[in-house]
Amino acid sequence: MSDAQTSLGHPRALGTAAQTTKSRFSPTQLWRWTAGPAWLLAALVTWKWPDADDFPATNEFAALLLAVGLVLIAVAATGRLKDRAPWTVVLGLGFGAWELIQAKLLLLPRPFFGTPQDLLDVFLTDWKRLGDSLFHSLLLLTGGYLPGSILGIIIGLALGRSHHVRYWVRPVMRVIGPLPPVALLPLAFVVIPSTRWAGEALMALAAGFPVAVLTWSGVSAVDPAYYDVARTMGAKNRFLVLRVALPAATPQIFVGLFMGLGASFAMLVVAEMLGVKSGLGFYMQWAQGWAAYPNMYAALFVMSLMCTTLMTVLFKVRDHLLKWQKDGLKW
Incomplete structure (x- = not known):
């Protein structure tokens, strides 16, 4: 082996290391590990930010978001959350945005636009x-x-x-x-x-x-x-x-x-x-x-x-x- 190869490493080893680094920071990995935190963030917004009105089932909805987030983190750790990971991130952020826009800030006219906890309350009671x-x-x-x-x-x-x-x-x-x-x-x-x-x-x-x-x-x-x-x-x-x-x-x-x-x-x-x-x-x-x-x-x-x-x-x-x-x- 030449001095250049000794100082820079074997080409095959360099390729393997580059592939490992690329797979470690691939977009799929990023989506997979972002899914759970997105739902946890939505749960935190639902639980800690005060409601703008007296909405039912706020705590229940926050508990549901928390449970989904923890399950997604566990599934991501097993490596099974792959193709559906981007959708789970978007859904988690979407629920958080919906909660913030309507339940916390009341930016949309009522009663035509409800809140996520209103929808959950319907499934719980009816x-x-x-x-x-x-x-x-x-x-x-x-x-x-x-x-x-x-x-x-x-x-x-x-x-x-x-x-x-x-x-x-x-x-x-x-x-x-x-x-x-x-x-x-x-x-x-x-x-x-x-x-x-x-x-x-x-x-x-x-x-x-x-x-x-x-x-x-x-x-x-x-x-x-x-x-x-x-x-x-x-x-x-x-x-x-x-x-x-x-x-x-x-x-x-x-x-x-x-x-x-x-x-x-x-x-x-x-x-x-x-x-x-x-x-x-x-x-x-x-x-x-x-x-x-x-x-x-x-x-x-x-x-x-x-x-x-x-x-x-x-x-x-x-x-x-x-x-x-x-x-x-x-x-």
């Missing part, structure tokens, strides 16, 4: 009514979305495989399908005796149309050579539909299911606000009528959690059934 509203919303959504999706898949398969079905059903779909289901709500309440059944029927329409169109598109795009090979091996029409057309159209079907679920969510809220006297939409309307805006925001949060959970479940089902599909959209 969780039974929120849970009951969530249960009824899920029942109503299930009663409309599932039958509409199944019927949409059946109609889409029939449209893709039968010329006679296309001749009779396509004009009806072109007239009724593009109509917003909300526009049919008054007529549905008159024709259908139960407001609940009317809401479910309109949600079925909202889900069924995109599912039917995209299933039809997927079946029509199947290579005719697949059918020819199956017929050569003695396949019947039922086999062609269930084992050739349906699997080949599955990616398109899931696109329709995602679109139908979003349309059903929108129809669910409208139906509950205007006719069905239960569910999260009805709870939000009740809260708005009594100017209980923290209750309305709590219902919005629960609704968002419900929608994203159902969408996540649908994505998990898609990923399981379409394991062969690479680089698919992730939720």
Whole structure:
């Protein structure tokens, strides 16, 4: 080894040391170790800074922030807080800023803008009514979305495989399908005796149309050579539909299911606000009528959690059934 190498160190050793220093002070490490203190800072502001008014559950909210901050510090020490670290920092600072702006300084008009402890108080005191509203919303959504999706898949398969079905059903779909289901709500309440059944029927329409169109598109795009090979091996029409057309159209079907679920969510809220006297939409309307805006925001949060959970479940089902599909959209 030369004198220059002896004085400066071996190049490989220098590279290893540089990599170690770089990893030690990487942005990921900084985000990871900042997450917990951000929540602790929000807890300190909530606990020590006096409230500008008599707000409920201030101590409980400060304890919640403190607990989250300590958990994040413990998780950061294990090295598991990586990709979500920036979001946890932003959320902690966001809660602290919200607390400072509204609970401590009252910079936003009340009662339209509540405080974080107001929202926490709703979950602590009115969780039974929120849970009951969530249960009824899920029942109503299930009663409309599932039958509409199944019927949409059946109609889409029939449209893709039968010329006679296309001749009779396509004009009806072109007239009724593009109509917003909300526009049919008054007529549905008159024709259908139960407001609940009317809401479910309109949600079925909202889900069924995109599912039917995209299933039809997927079946029509199947290579005719697949059918020819199956017929050569003695396949019947039922086999062609269930084992050739349906699997080949599955990616398109899931696109329709995602679109139908979003349309059903929108129809669910409208139906509950205007006719069905239960569910999260009805709870939000009740809260708005009594100017209980923290209750309305709590219902919005629960609704968002419900929608994203159902969408996540649908994505998990898609990923399981379409394991062969690479680089698919992730939720």
